[in-house]
Amino acid sequence: MNRSIKKVAVLGSGIMGSRIACHFANIGVEVLLLDIVPKELNAAEQAKGLTLEHPAVRNRIVNEAFQNTLKSTPASLYSPKFASRVKLGNFDDNLAEIKNYDWVLEAIVERLDIKRSLFEKVDALRKPGTLITSNTSGIPIHLMSEGRSDDFQQHFCGTHFFNPPRYLRLFEVIPGPKTNPQILDFLLHYGDLFLGKTTVLCKDTPGFIANRLGIHALVETIRIAAEMGLTVEEVDKLTGPVVGRPKSGTFRLSDVVGLDTTVNVCNNLVQMPHDESRAAFELPPIMAKLMENKWLGDKTGQGFYKKTKDEKGKTVILALDLATLEYKPSVKVKFATLEGTKTIDDLKKRFGVLLKGTDKAGEFYRRTFASGFRYASNRIPEISDELYRIDQAICAGFGWEMGLFATWDAIGVKKMVEIMESLDAKPAQWVYDMLAAGNESFYKVQNGQKLYYDIPSQSYKAIPGQEAFIILENKSQNIIWKNAGASIYDLGDGIAGVEFHSKMNTFGAEVVEGLNRAYAVAEKDFRGLVVGNDSNEAFSAGANLAMLFMFAIEQDYDEINMMIAQFQQTMMRARYSSIPVVTAAHSLALGGGCELNLHADKVVAHAETYMGLVELGVGLIPAGGGTKEMALRCSDLYQAGDPELNILQSAFMNIAQAKVSTSAQEAVEMNYIKADRDQIVLNRSRLIAEAKQAAVDLAENGYTQPKHRTDIKVQGKTGIALFKAGIGSMRMANYITEHDAKIADKLAYVICGGDLSYPQNVTEQYLLDLEREAFLSLTGEKKTMERMQGLLTGGKPPRN
DSSP states (O other): OOOOOSEEEEEOOSHHHHHHHHHHHHTTOEEEEEEOOOSSOOHHHHHTTOOTTSHHHHTHHHHHHHHHHHHSSSOSSSSGGGGGGEEEEEHHHHGGGGGGOSEEEEOOOSOHHHHHHHHHHHHHHSOTTOEEEEOOSSSOHHHHSTTOOHHHHHTEEEEEEOSSTTTOOEEEEEEOTTOOHHHHHHHHHHHHHTSOOEEEEOOSOTTTTHHHHHHHHHHHHHHHHHHHTOOHHHHHHHTSGGGTSOTTTTHHHHHHHOHHHHHHHHHHHTTOTTOTTGGGGSOOHHHHHHHHHTOOBGGGTBSSEEEEEOTTSOEEEEEEOTTTOOEEEOOOOOOHHHHTTTTOOOHHHHHHHHHHOOSHHHHHHHHHHHHHHHHHHHTTTTTOSSHHHHHHHHHHHHOOSSOHHHHHHHHOHHHHHHHHHHTTOOOOHHHHHHHHTTOOOSEEEETTEEEEEETTTTEEEEOTTGGGOOOGGGGGGGEEEEOSSEEEEEEETTEEEEEEOSGGGOBOHHHHHHHHHHHHHHHHHOSEEEEOOOOSSEEEOOBOHHHHHHHHHTTOHHHHHHHHHHHHHHHHHHHSSSSOEEEEEEEEEETHHHHHHHHSSEEEEEEEEEEEOOGGGGTOOOTTTHHHHHHHHHHHHHTTOOTTOHHHHHHHHHHHTTOOOSSHHHHHHTTSSOTTTOEEESOGGGHHHHHHHHHHHHHHTTOOOOOOOOOEEEOTHHHHHHHHHHHHHHHHTTSSOHHHHHHHHHHHHHHTTSSOSSOEEEOHHHHHHHHHHHHHHHHTOHHHHHHHHHHHHHSSOOOO
16 A cells, blocks of 8 residues: 555644654644643633633643743754644544544553543544554553454554654554554654654563663663662763763663653563563662652752752752762762773773773673673563564664674673673573574674574574665775775765764864875766765764864964865865765764865755854864855855845854754755755665765766856955944953954955955855965964863863
8 A cells, every 4th residue: 555644643742742743743744733621720821811612721731732842952843943834732622633634643641541542532533544553652552452443453553752752763663463564564664764763663562672671771770780889970971972872871861761750661560470580670779769759850850960059150960879868969980990991982892891890890881781681682582583673672762872782792692691690690592592503693794784693593684674774884895995084985886985983083184085085086986975974973073173283382384274275175076076975964064074065066964963163162263165165155045135145144153153053954044955955864874875876866867077166256345344343242242252253253254255345256266265364363373272272171162
């Protein structure tokens, strides 16, 4: 059946319902968001003399919930204007409208009786063939569909988003006993392609996959920490980025999610008679005590952490002492084991060092990893027949870089089994059978494909769906050139790819060399080039500031001049190469990372791309062609007529405020991504494959090398005067410092084309020269060097 989703009805406007509605709005779907009618007036309504029949009263709950979502951070919408795609209503007046909707998604309170009552109404009103799903996180799917019509049951299943739905990539699909397999296939495909999710087929078991494993890991970590006498800060340090997990760690994560949410899941899971480790879900005393005190985390103002202010009004973070239940100032954590991993950038190589630790950190890792691996191995085939689904779910649902079985592989399966045996935490028998058969890992790469160990057949099979992805980690045999900063790949179909390897993929000498080599290789032997990477941190966070700072301290301005000139030409080659250059932008694309995208023939950006020209924050202006490019883009838009120079002012303010887009859509609105040329991709895993296809399409459609622009209209003194007036006003009002004003003056000078008597056309090289001159002069400023030093040493430039 050819099914398309144009309209979605979301039933329930709580935190999850409203945010799910926003994410459907993000992808262009028309949404109906409904909730209950209030049973009584509030004080404000009474004061206005309203009645329960007034439309504002009847929709009060849904209106307030949706407005709260729109105000919350991080934002649920890619752009505030997308809120117009969501229509609000209530169950009494608007439920009948679901007959016009393609998908009805329930996200009401987690009570089976209330869900069943609503589904009875939905069954009577929906159009046959309409999808009907529940976002439940724990209620068995089969119980919700009992007693419903055959058509309802065939089109019903669980579709579990994780909070916040825009950002967390997991989308669990859970079939009911009568769900049509075609519906499951459709939802798995739709979640991947349209919602941008890692879609995982789950069994109808308690907690499904991610919550079952994730909550087990969280509670066991808290239990072991208490037994070992570790502090809240120590555990969060140990369970954060050092092991490829979010910086929230364990206790901070609990505060964000809400302890009551975790406890509710535990209370359900502890009742499972068939789970040999169900006792692990019994609340540790510390969690029970916090529940008793109603210290639930952020929602109650305190949990494992508490924010307060000191006598000067400065925010202070307090951490809970797990022994005394008193709060004390958070302290910096140090472990010898962690110190030993500081120089190890490769996550896989860190685990061996962490497990060998002889201090408390090493013991903590051995105990928590052994517990987690044992539990995961015993959940097959109960919650999943395939181990890769467990890894996909835990990574996408909880933001882990590596799943449980992938981490086990990195440690060494056999080595970890020995540790587990020493801790009386033996894994499931199938792990021993796998090793006995000569298979020493859960995954392996073969011919560029990642294979997983299939337990029933005792053989390796390809992970389904990965044919739509290009994962550079699996393409090592396709590397045709590399240095310390970059690798060049043959991506197939006549397309080359270049990946950076520096910290945060910043531009240093090796990366610039690699990018220029990639242009040359692609021009000689390929028909297109893709610039991208598999990093979770950054497409590129810009230039290597440390090298620039070193030259500035030594006052080696010739070296800086040459470095900037080379960088400008490297950026320009992205546009003026003889083959199409496509960038696969994602996460952070800042400074030089943004400038590379500005010069590409096409940008294929992940929806969560945070792009900006941020150089003013460290006392400089964009000089890799960024200021030039914004002058050029403004010039192209003048054709429509803009006598007040609003377009130019907007570009100037984005640079002057070092503004970073909060999504790829906002980057479009900031004119960094072009809506009529570039492409936004929802699923991060598809990004490089989509960029490669874009390069193929450009080549096959007869790509012609562009000519350098000589027709860039700049405003000269007219524009400079406008900006100087604004800069002067802000300086007088103390909104900016004297040095801020000096940098802004330089920016105005360059983006307006210099001290020209009247608006006129100039060349790209003319603007590049202005950029470089302004940049050079600012590197000689003491206050600029102070800002660079502040960023390099403390992570934050001073406001000097």
